[in-house]
Amino acid sequence: MKLYGVQAVVINSRQMRDADRVLTLYSREKGKIQAVAHGVSKPTSRKRGAVQPFCHSEFLLRRGRELDTVSQCEGRDIFPGLWSDLDRMGCAAQVCEPVDGLTVDREPNKAVFDLLLGTLRKLETVTEFELTVRGFELQLVALLGYRPQLDYCVNCGNGSLNPVAAFSAASGGLLCKSCAVGTDEVLCSGETAAIMRLLLDWDPVKMDRLRVSIRSRNEMRKVLREYLQWLTEKRSRSLHFLESISDYRTPD
Ligand SMILES: [Zn+2]
Structure with missing residues (x-):
């Protein structure tokens, strides 16, 4: 089975059976990808930190017949500033949701990836986070052809x-x-x-x-x-x- 590497932001994550989770990643190289991360709900999992929502991580994925699986991952930005503030966390969720809702699997768009990652980084520090989210939404729809x-x-x-x-x-x-x-x-x-x-x-x-x-x-x-x-x-x-x-x- 084929392995490939991407850098991606975790834009959605849902519980599967046992301790597995299905992640929705927005990657720089391949756009949106669904991938299973085995065992990450166990407190002892070493992958746990890198697969949290909003996380920007390096992934090594294994191509599967239906879903790909996470072979290795390492967190690059885990955004502690978003996780420690409920308002900022809510804004990060508002930023990830339309990327998930408006993009198609495996259609890469580097400008969308850069906008997403750049906005999450800004949301950690800016005081005007409401307008930051509105600006993100407008720029996102424009990049996807709906200006x-x-x-x-x-x-x-x-x-x-x-x-x-x-x-x-x-x-x-x-x-x-x-x-x-x-x-x-x-x-x-x-x-x-x-x-x-x-x-x-x-x-x-x-x-x-x-x-x-x-x-x-x-x-x-x-x-x-x-x-x-x-x-x-x-x-x-x-x-x-x-x-x-x-x-x-x-x-x-
Ligand atoms: Zn008119």
Whole structure:
């Protein structure tokens, strides 16, 4: 059986039978991978530290028929600053979840890996961790080809979005006041749209200097929650469709 090495962040981990766990890794070399780590739930396991959620580790994996298995692993960053603070830990989970939900197994994207690892490192130290997560979410969807349209109304092209506009997840961008008639849209003021434009292109380190009102923070959280949810559901719908048509394909 073939062995291969990757560096990866543990983005999800679930208990299997006995002391085994199935890890979801986001690797630099191969994108998302599912791998079984045998015996890691035992307190004596030497691999235990390197397979914890959020951990950035070096893995030696063995190719399996269905799932690969962890042959060796060594932790590079175990992020004690995230584990010692519940708020930061919650932010780290919010960062890992959309990477899992929006990516496909074995489709590498180095920019996504760098963004994920860079954001986890920043979350250990920055004071403005809420905006760091929002910036991450925006940059992640942009890297995956879903950059939201925040400059003008996606329906009529109107560029004057003040004072109040809406965000439509299904349309992937802002709607002006006259076009926003649906019930599934989320309120998104001109101020919120302007901050989201900044976060799309800014280095998260600079976010400590940004002043953002509570109202805009709340709007942004709702806009991005809707958008991420919509994109995740869209991806699982298309996977489901591909699975359903694969039944009809004639074998080679
Ligand atoms: Zn419009």
